[in-house]
Amino acid sequence: MSNSADSPEGPGRRTSAWAVRGLTAAVFALAGLIFVTSANTAKGTNLRSDSSLLKLSDLIRERSEKNGELNDAAAAVRTDIDALAQRDDGSTEAEDAKLKALEKAAGTTEISGDSVSVTLNDAPPDATAxxxxxxPQPNDLVIHQQDLQAVVNALWQGGARGVQVMDxxxxxxxxxRCVGNTLILQGRVYSPPYKVTAVGDPGKLKRALDDSSxxxxxxxxVKAYGLGWxxxxxxxxxxxxxxGTVDLHHAQPVE
Known part of the structure; x- marks a missing residue:
């Protein structure tokens, strides 16, 4: 008779079989728990395609459109206020002139004149050196915040009387501000190409662009990888x- 330890039905192998069965049962129980939890959470809907779970890009686009609508509404109200301000309110000519100068300096009134526009764009998708x-690395092929800021700063340095980015x-x-290659300006989101327009002396504005390091x-x-300029x-x-609003917003400590 052979030793029981060497038998296929010996104690060691029997213990291993029971362990496998127990582990299998535990796995099935855990899988069942996951299925039940998922079903209760979804409640008959597709978790991956539920329209209530907006992608971040969709949320940003929605907020940008809403901010655009609010800006248009604010512009209409400002037009009404300007019309009312034209009435005789008892102010002197000197006071009216001072108010107009402040509005001009604040950029809240339209401005006309000769101008220079600069357009920047990402490199083509298939760009090579x-x-x-x-x-190139990926960052070499897109417009960055410092690129746009450099153009704006140079135009101001060149004596621009007013600057507009996009619209x-x-x-x-x-x-x-840029997040990746997306421009966020005053609550609205833009994608390249980016256009910057400045009203002023075209000769001085172009020289300021040329002089900017x-x-x-x-x-x-631009020369190496084909960025747009x-x-x-x-x-x-x-x-x-x-x-838009001219109110200043700042953080406050929690009491």
Whole structure:
């Protein structure tokens, strides 16, 4: 008779079989629990395609459109206020002149004149390095915040009387911010190409662009990888006044 430890039905193998059965039962129980939990959560809907679960990009687009509508409403109200301000309110000519000068400096009134526009764009999707340059990294092929800011700063430096990015007038509190290659400006979202327009002396504005070291660095990437860069000199152009809120918002400590 053979030793029981060597038998197929020996104690060691029997214990292993019971362990496998117990583990299998535990796995099935856990799977059942997951299915029940998922069913209770979904309640008959598809968790992956539920329309209530908006993608972040959809939410951003929705908020941008809403902000655009609010800006249009604010512009209409500002027009009504300006019309009322034209009435005789007892102010002197000197006071009226001072108010107009403040409005002009604040950028809340439209401005016209000769202008220069600059258009920046990402490199083509299939862009490769031109001879003599290293192969590009993803960040080398898109417009960055510092590129747009360099153009805006140079135009102000060149004596611009007003600057507009895309369809929005800039004021002293405007912030040009980019997330990836998406521009977020005063609550609205834009994709490239980006157009910046400045009213002023075209010669001075173009010289300021040429003199900017930050723009000279950007032009290296234009030459190396095909980023978009176009400067146009325009005749009379009218930039709309800023129509958004002028209130300052800041964080406050929690009491």
């Amino acid at each position: 031109n001879p003599g340059y290293p192969e 929005q007038r800039l004021i002293s509190t405007s912030a040009v 930050a723009i000279q660095n950007y032009l290296l990437y 176009k400067v146009d000199e325009n005749d009379a152009v009218t930039l709309p006044g800023y129509s």
